[in-house]
Amino acid sequence: MLENLPITLPSYQLEDTDVVQHQPTVDIIICVHNALAEVQRCLDSVHQYTTSPYNLIIIDDGSEMETLRYLRHFATLHPLLLLRNSTAHGYTRAANQGLQIAQSPYVVLLNSDTVVSPTWLDRLIICAESAAKIGMVGPLSNTASWQSIPDIETNGDWATNPLPTDMTVSQMAARVAAHSARLYPRLPFLNGFCLLIKRQLIKAIGYFDEIAFPAGYGEENDYCIRARQAGWELAVADDVYIYHSQSKSYSHERRKQLAEQGMQILIDKHGQSVIDEGVKICRYSQVLQGIRHRAKLLVERWNFIAQAQYYWRGKRVIFILPVMEIGGGANIILAEARAMLTMGIEVYLLNFLHHQVKFERCYPQLDIPVIYAATEVEIPQLCHNFDAVIATLHNSVEWIAPLAQLPHPPVIAYYIQDFEPYFYVEKPTHYRWFWQSAWLRRRLASYYFRWVTGFRQAWVSYLQIPQMVRFTKTDWNKTEIETQVKQPCTVIGASCHIDLFMPRLERIAHKKIRISAMIRPSSSRRGALRTMQVLRDIQQQFAEQVEIILFGAREDDPQFLALPRDFNYTNLGICLPEQLALLFNQIDIFVDFSNFQAMGLTAMEAMACGVAVIVPNQGGSQSFAVHQHNALVIDTTSYYQCYTALSTLITDDQQRMLLMNQASQDMVHFYPEKVAYRILDCLF
Missing domain, CATH: 3.40.50.2000 (Glycogen Phosphorylase B;)
Known part of the structure; x- marks a missing residue:
């Protein structure tokens, strides 16, 4: 039998209103070694976007006087603990200093070259508390090895994925959150630029190995391996985006050298096979690949939303959707109606009152308002004050036809998802045995009458309202309408709900x-x-x-x-x-x-x-x-x-x-x- 795993529905709001503020106190540890401009951006974003309760611990690991002065001044303006190493001890030892001081239920190790975004800490904790076995959590980023979006590599090196010049970190984070399915994929390794760690994990496995990795570059991978060996899981909060600018504390050449040294130490300590297996999982995770593929189009999707908001915000649109049960046509309309909601359109559905119970049972979490009509006759009155009224089935064209006679009618449109006369092409020859009795003959005559009526109604629906706007999904449908009915039709393109239908589980090899x-x-x-x-x-x-x-x-x-x-x-x-x-x-x-x-x-x-x-x-x-x-x-x-x-x-x-x-x-x-x-x- 298939596993009965829960599905988490994505949020469609660009500004989240349902993110619960965290309750446990968090100790945020930031290790600093020069790179003043990046440090200023980091601390400003932490102060602006971090919700209480939290304690800020800054470890100044031998920075030059300009950076030290700034940190001391910052400490006079904000509550924090500032520790100073007169000479640089290296990242791993500095991080351990902070970890040994921290006592809260959660600890965050945050690089000083990051820029955090609104609700970042709340979301990380929501991910951490989604499963008891999760011991560490990391966010998505522009450059964070396997957590990078949309690309992980460029020309044989880690990708940097710079933001568009007109997009802020907070805007990018809002796009990521709005389209996230909150899958919280599990990985063998998390990048150390931002790590949320549970206190229980620290108690279980201790601190970073500062003997083997004194300068960093490998200590977080070692910590991840040790955590997993102790039974903990490592998760990516795929609704969190934190910008990583690549620290100026070291040159590119120095970082590369340290990374190579750290990898060799890691191999010597844990074995090549452990590293290779973990890298393979990170590189080929279907869930992360699905997230990356969608991230490539975040800016493009937002451009459509922003342009629609500019042109049509406040327009009122209603879809005539007379359905009782789940169907592909209805699902398409619901997905596109939700997209219109993000564009500032007032979108409504119209269904029949006698469909309500079954319809709402099929769509229990529907987030689009529905108007229910008792009869077809009510429909024009219910729709007359909308800017556009859209039929979605051939008989619904007839129901909205009276609107065309109004002095100032709304835009009347027909969303054509099939060539509906074909629904009635197949004659009911399999009912020939009905001729065995008069009663069955009457039933068959009635069936044929409905069949003929349906065919005619479907055909006439394309012609009934001359000024009606017609649009459809595919070139095939457009060709059928324009060839057979001689009416113009616009192709709007195929679509599906890619934020629901996406890789959600890592595929495992089944026996069959x-x-x-x-x-x-x-x-x-x-x-x-x-x-x-x-x-x-x-x-x-x-x-x-x-x-x-x-x-x-x-x-x-x-x-x-x-x-x-x-x-x-x-x-x-x-x-x-x-x-x-x-x-x-x-x-x-x-x-x-x-x-x-x-x-x-x-x-x-x-x-x-x-x-x-x-x-x-x-x-x-x-x-x-x-x-x-x-x-x-x-x-x-x-x-x-x-x-x-x-x-x-x-x-x-x-x-x-x-x-x-x-x-x-x-x-x-x-x-x-x-x-x-x-x-x-x-x-x-």
Whole structure:
């Protein structure tokens, strides 16, 4: 069975209001050796952004007179303990001086060349207290070896990742926090530029090894190894960003020399294999790689938010979303609506009162206001004072059509996520046995009537309001509308909720390759029968190699029960988005054997989590999936191609891993802010 691990939802606020101020006292130790300009920036940021209770301990390790004068003056303005070494003892001994004085439940060792950000200390402690075994915590930074974002290396050396000239440290930290999933990834090594350490750990393993590492450069790695050997875990607070400017206390050449010496001492003390294994985990952590990939786009995402705030802040937008249960279309709209909230847009959803109970059960933590209408007739009145009203399903166009007759109508738009007449193309021939009785004939006649009515309503929806703004996700959908209905349509692009669907767990080698598929038997174009046939035959062929996990249909659904089920599988039923994000972190392959997909959201979500996927070559999947680059794109109407493609991913470990890695990297570009901006641009 899959592990029942919790999912932490990300925050969407750029300014956090839910960060709880820490209660335990913290001793903050800063060792100083010259580099006055960096020291001033560091101490100013600590004074400005650190919440009480804390004690500040400064160890002046033989600084020159200019730095000493500044520290003494600073000490007259702020409560702190200042200790002075008349000659430099080296970082490790200076740090131990502070650790031996500190008595609080938590200690922070903070380099004097750092700049901290708002709520930094509260967040570090929240991470530390999230699990009893966490003994040390470090933040993300621009240059902190494995904790660096977005890059860890440049030209064979550690990356420095300078901030854009127009961005402050606090602004960068706010972006990081706003999009963090608070995964708190565990690492074998933490960079010593900023370390939060629990008092219990210090009592358990003692202080830094100042004999082996008197000048620093290796002492924190040694301490990390000792901590882990004693049963402690080391975590990265992935919602904290602290700037590290690389101290001027030593030249670049001197730092490099000290680092090489420290590494050799570390190897002599603990063995090459221990170091190599730890470095491998740090370098190839899927969770950290996912964080780094997303960090590359933080500035770009914020630019969309800032521009939208400038142009459209205060606009009022409502989506007509008449849904009861979880669906891909609704999930997309919710993600993009949340992005609009960060842009200063007043976003609302409109649903029906008789949907409310099921809708709120499916989306229990919904952070977008919902207006519930008793009937369709109420909808125009409820929407008339919005700047834009957006239909999301063909029948909702008719409900908002009266708004077009107002003297000053709102912008009326249709968010087209599929070519909906295709929903009604397949005639219900499988109901021929209905002709056996008059009652069944009447039922079938009624079914045909609804089918014909639905087809006509879907077709007319694109034409009903001449001035209506039409936009869609993919070029395929745009082509269908413009070719068949002769109406213009704008492509806003594919997107998925990349802050939820991301690598959340370190993938471990399971005994069997885990294959998953979404089964939707209510629509024959979803290929449920073919999917189950392929999975059954795969399970029979590779019984000892594969584990099959289904979702999307309840086990007691009569249409699901009618499918071939004579093979071993686990059915998770209807899954919340948070549950899917967890599932996709524990599988290897996701298959979508639909006849076609207007976009293919579920495959995108799986790819964003680092899953190898197979998708149809008909429809809009190719807006994000590139065959044999980040996915397999095949003719899914062919049983042979479906079976062959899946067999290949099972037997070819190298190709599967290449697709998984590339998919995780590529999907971060499909973030919702870009599409939300394009929607607003279409509307206004």
